[in-house]
Amino acid sequence: MSELDVRGLPPPEPFENIMRALPALPVGATLRVLLHREPFPLYAELQDMGYAWQTSALPDGHFAILIRHAK
Amino acid sequence: MSSLSTEQAPPISVPLRFFAVAPLFLILAALIAMMGDSIADAHTPALLAATHCITLGFIGMIMFGAMQQILPVVIGSPMPSSRPVAWFSLLPLIFGTLSLSGGFLLSNSALLHLASLLLGLAFLVFIVASLVSLARAAARNATATAILLAVVALSAAVALGIVLAQGYASGLQLDYQKLASAHISLALGGWVMLLIVGVSYQVVPMFQLTPNYPKWLSAGLAPALFAALLLSLASNFFEVLPLGFVAEGLFWLCASCFALVTLNLQFQRRRRVTDATLNFFRLGMISLLCAALCAVAALLAPAHEYFRTLSVVIFILGFALSVIHGMLYKIIPFLVWFHLFRGGVKKGVPNMKEVIPEPWMWQHLWLHIATLLAALLAFFWNAAAWLLILGLSLQGMLLSFAIFTGIMVYRRTYQRLAKI
Numbered sequence: 001m002s003e004l005d006v007r008g009l010p011p012p013e014p015f016e017n018i019m020r021a022l023p024a025l026p027v028g029a030t031l032r033v034l035l036h037r038e039p040f041p042l043y044a045e046l047q048d049m050g051y052a053w054q055t056s057a058l059p060d061g062h063f064a065i066l067i068r069h070a071k
Numbered sequence: 072m073s074s075l076s077t078e079q080a081p082p083i084s085v086p087l088r089f090f091a092v093a094p095l096f097l098i099l100a101a102l103i104a105m106m107g108d109s110i111a112d113a114h115t116p117a118l119l120a121a122t123h124c125i126t127l128g129f130i131g132m133i134m135f136g137a138m139q140q141i142l143p144v145v146i147g148s149p150m151p152s153s154r155p156v157a158w159f160s161l162l163p164l165i166f167g168t169l170s171l172s173g174g175f176l177l178s179n180s181a182l183l184h185l186a187s188l189l190l191g192l193a194f195l196v197f198i199v200a201s202l203v204s205l206a207r208a209a210a211r212n213a214t215a216t217a218i219l220l221a222v223v224a225l226s227a228a229v230a231l232g233i234v235l236a237q238g239y240a241s242g243l244q245l246d247y248q249k250l251a252s253a254h255i256s257l258a259l260g261g262w263v264m265l266l267i268v269g270v271s272y273q274v275v276p277m278f279q280l281t282p283n284y285p286k287w288l289s290a291g292l293a294p295a296l297f298a299a300l301l302l303s304l305a306s307n308f309f310e311v312l313p314l315g316f317v318a319e320g321l322f323w324l325c326a327s328c329f330a331l332v333t334l335n336l337q338f339q340r341r342r343r344v345t346d347a348t349l350n351f352f353r354l355g356m357i358s359l360l361c362a363a364l365c366a367v368a369a370l371l372a373p374a375h376e377y378f379r380t381l382s383v384v385i386f387i388l389g390f391a392l393s394v395i396h397g398m399l400y401k402i403i404p405f406l407v408w409f410h411l412f413r414g415g416v417k418k419g420v421p422n423m424k425e426v427i428p429e430p431w432m433w434q435h436l437w438l439h440i441a442t443l444l445a446a447l448l449a450f451f452w453n454a455a456a457w458l459l460i461l462g463l464s465l466q467g468m469l470l471s472f473a474i475f476t477g478i479m480v481y482r483r484t485y486q487r488l489a490k491i
Contacts, residue, residue, distance in 0.1 A: 008341050010280055012408055012423065016483050029358065037277055040147040042408065043079060 002029070007036040007062055015042060018067075022051065025069070034058075037048045079283065081139050081153035083189055083410040083481065088137025089161060090399065090474050096128025096168065096449075101460045103172060110285035118170035124388060125463075126258065127190070128168040134266060134394050135160055135197055140200070145273040147209035150200040163193035171236065171287075177342025183240035184490065187233045194229040198222055213284075215254050217293035224261020227255055253304050255383065260322060261390050262298050265293055267428055268400070270412070278401045279349055281336035288332055296325045316370055323363040330356040330363075335342030351397030354440065358389025377450060389443050396439060396470070403477040419488050426480050427473050435469050437460060 004021050004064040011024050014035055037042035040055050040056065044064075057063055100121040139157065143149040149458050167189030174182035186311035196382050201222050203371075230252040238245040276283050299322035306315030333356050337349065365382035372378065404426035411420045442462025448455035 008280060010342070011277060011405060012412075015412075037273065037285075038147070039142055040209070043147075044080070046415070061286075 001032050001066075003032045003034070005034045007034050014039065014044075018042065019045070022049065022067070026069070027069045031067045033067060035063045035065065036061075038063050039065075045053065078447065079279075079294070080143050080409070080413065081149060081157070081409055083406055084139040084158045085153050086136040086402075086406060087474070087478055088157065089132050089139075090403065091478070092131045092161070092165060093132035093136075094467040094470040094474065096124045097126065098464050099124065099172070099468070100124035101463040101467070102286055103176065104456070104463070106458075116175045116178065120175040123171050123175070124168060125172070125392075126307070127164065127440070130263065130387070130391055130395065131168075132161075132164060133399065134263075135164065135193075137270075137398065138197075138266075138404065141270060141456060142204045142208075142218075143275075145210075145270065146205070146212070146215045148204045148207045150204045152200075156200045160193045160197040163189040163196075173238070174236070180240040183236045187236045187240075190229070191233055193226070198226055198229075201360075212272075213293065214269045215271050215291035217265050217272070220293050220297040221262050221265035221269060223258045224265060224300070228257035228262055231257065242300060249308065250308065256300060259383070259391075260326075261385055263386075264326060265296060267394055268293055268296065269393070271333060271394075274398060274401070275333060275336060275352070277336060279352070280341040282324070282339055284332065284336065285456050288328070292325055292329055294323060299325060311387070319370060320367065323366050324410060326358055326416055327363045330359040347429065347436045348397040348400045349438070351393045351400070354436075354443075355390050355393035355397065358385050358443070362386040362390055379448070383449060385443075385444055386448050393439065393443075396435065400427060400435075400473070403427060403474060405479045407477050407484075411488075413483065414485060417483070419479060421484060426477050428476075431469065431473055435466065438465055438469065442466060 002050070003022075004017060005019050005026065018033055023033060038057075045069065050070050051067050051070070053068075054066045055063055056065075098452050103117055103124060105117075105119040107121065128200050138154060139150050167186050170182045170189060171186035173179065174186055180401060200412055201218070204221050205215060207220070212452055233246070235247065237243070238247065238250075272289050275281055278379060299318050303315055303318035304324060306312070306318055315455055319466050334353065340349075362382045362385040365378050365385060369375070369378035370380060404423040407426045439462075442459060445455045445462055447457035449459050
């Protein structure tokens with residue numbers, strides 16, 4: 001599983017970095033993104049691009065999002 | 072978490088139409104204030120009209136637009152039917168504010184009745200749409216709680232405002248001082264304060280790259296502010312003065328705590344670059360502390376009525392306006408970038424820093440500080456009121472120009488890249 005840490009970056013850099021990383025994600029693989037806040041606007045973009053995701057809140061207040069191609 | 076609707080954000084035209092209109096009310100407020108006698112007496116018709124141009128026409132207008140944009144981003148739930156909600160809240164808010172100001176200035180009952188109807192409609196549409204959005208929210212966080220309490224306070228403030236306007240228009244025998252005091256407390260201490268608190272929990276760490284607000288504060292502050300406000304209102308209504316004294320003291324203690332924690336978080340930000348928007352926010356927090364000091368002075372020395380008025384002036388011009396300017400200068404570039412990206416423009420989207428030139432923001436900050444100082448000076452020296460009027464007009468013009476620039480950057484980029 002590849003990981004992308006965008007915690008602490010100013011908007012819209014987290015969004016841009018995730019968009020840059022997604023085309024390189026092979027089908028069946030998962031990208032784990034670490035963010036300092038829950039990125040609600042990202043979800044609409046992921047849905048349009050055909051990705052599935054799962055968000056979990058981490059104990060330190062940050063968020064981890066697992067992204068993969070939707071089947 | 073993977074079942075959110077495809078189109079979360081409203082079209083960019085929804086928030087921008089509110090932002091485009093709002094600065095014009097700052098200019099109108101300045102023009103109307105020219106007819107007033109003294110800033111220290113806020114009850115003259117001209118100052119009542121000018122104050123409502125600022126609170127309804129500017130602050131209310133910006134908050135209506137910002138809420139439509141911010142709700143999907145911070146709690147994951149857009150307002151329903153964004154375009155009809157925008158039109159049915161924007162137009163009655165514009166004409167309702169104009170009618171109310173005209174009604175105060177001309178002591179015209181028909182205009183005050185019309186204002187009650189129009190403003191009642193604008194706020195009803197906005198409040199119902201906000202409650203639907205909150206009920207559907209994916210996130211049950213401290214921001215959602217603070218916004219819910221802010222909307223509850225707004226509903227009560229609007230109801231009292233309508234009672235007051237109807238009372239003036241129909242010449243009813245009401246306890247105007249008590250009702251007006253509750254109206255101001257709910258509108259400023261409830262709606263404005265709680266909304267800024269709730270939105271700051273998200274916007275300060277997100278845009279200013281600070282650590283998150285501590286959990287003890289974000290979980291408890293908005294309910295504590297709301298409870299202190301209710302207790303203070305009930306105590307004043309039933310004239311239980313010692314309890315009212317303690318409740319109002321608690322409210323300002325909580326507000327000061329918010330200001331100090333925010334300043335401390337800003338001190339710990341990850342990137343040490345200082346920009347104008349950060350300084351607008353800092354000015355807002357320092358003003359909130361000053362408003363609290365004046366309010367406590369008014370409690371301790373009730374004979375000195377000007378402390379109370381001073382607190383309200385600093386709260387509106389120093390706290391609310393500074394934070395709103397700071398947020399607008401972040402939100403507008405973000406909106407332009409985000410909607411160009413969502414609109415299918417993947418390459419050539421301007422950097423957020425290129426949308427509104429930073430030097431303008433700094434000039435606006437200095438102008439805003441000068442306007443605030445003029446407002447304070449006007450309490451002791453009448454001629455300074457002219458500097459305040461000039462400052463407000465220039466701020467309205469500068470903000471209009473900045474928002475217009477943001478809109479033009481969006482339109483030009485969209486049209487240029489759509490052709491490629």
